[in-house]
Ligand code: TXA
């Protein structure tokens with residue numbers, strides 16, 4: 001359901017302790033009242049997600065962020081700097097949590113992940129409900145994240161009480177996660193639409209990547225499993241211009257539109273001109289589409305060079321290709 005009726009119904013269900021699938025500018029989320037433990041438990045059950053993987057809490061603004069965190073002066077300054085320049089948007093911050101955040105949400109950590117989303121429907125649901133909303137991506141655990149209401153309906157189906165349809169998500173990949181617990185050494189735990197270069201400019205200091213950081217460790221970034229975001233079909237990755245010769249049961253994904261369309265098998269491209277934001281926007285939707293095609297046995301996909309949004313695309317593709 002869309003429009004004002006949909007928002008009111010979503011808010012009412014959330015207030016009564018139900019889960020609701022909601023659109024955001026990154027991917028669809030499966031939301032519940034973050035301060036209601038039984039509602040939060042349902043998120044884990046519906047997704048089949050292990051309880052050790054903490055959730056992101058969505059909120060409306062900086063003052064809500066302060067209510068859920070307990071910060072020293074340096075952390076407070078860093079939060080204000082980043083929030084004022086990057087929120088609302090596709091950036092999640094990890095900071096020390098306030099006691100009111102249930103341990104179930106943070107998987108017993110002393111930190112909480114918070115994000116102020118930009119999608120107008122999601123913001124209206126936050127406003128109308130007056131709640132903090134815990135929301136992971138609205139996919140079965142380990143599968144490709146949903147970027148349309150239809151992806152949610154097909155993959156969570158009747159396990160999800162209500163889906164608010166907000167059209168196709170703009171960014172198409174999940175938010176960047178930035179660990180700001182030590183503001184002197186901010187670390188990107190998951191690359192996303194807000195790139196490292198932008199964060200370095202905003203914070204005016206070097207920002208590390210999880211992999212290059214001092215704590216490259218799943219205990220810091222619990223959800224960053226080797227294998228994740230995976231289609232059911234076998235996925236292999238290839239440098240641009242190096243896709244192997246296809247056969248009739250292989251789907252091939254180019255980043256930009258190939259010059260020669262008369263190739264056997266199935267040919268797809270993520271962007272006419274190879275624009276990487278467009279590639280990210282279309283990536284999960286195309287994987288959902290090809291994964292649903294009975295005649296396709298394997299998917300071959302080009303992978304972009306690193307840098308900016310390409311870091312997020314490379315991260316999702318490489319996890320999706322792991323068996
Ligand atoms: O774009 C997004 O972030 C979407 C939309 C719905 O907002 N949400 C999303 O949630 O991608 P999810 O649960 O699929 O991914 C959240 C990631 C997980 O890898 C989780 O482990 C990590 O955030 N996370 C949550 N709390 C954390 C914490 N306190 N410390 C470190 N990582 C945390």
Ligand code: MG
Nearest residue numbers: 136137145174
């Ligand atoms: Mg997810």
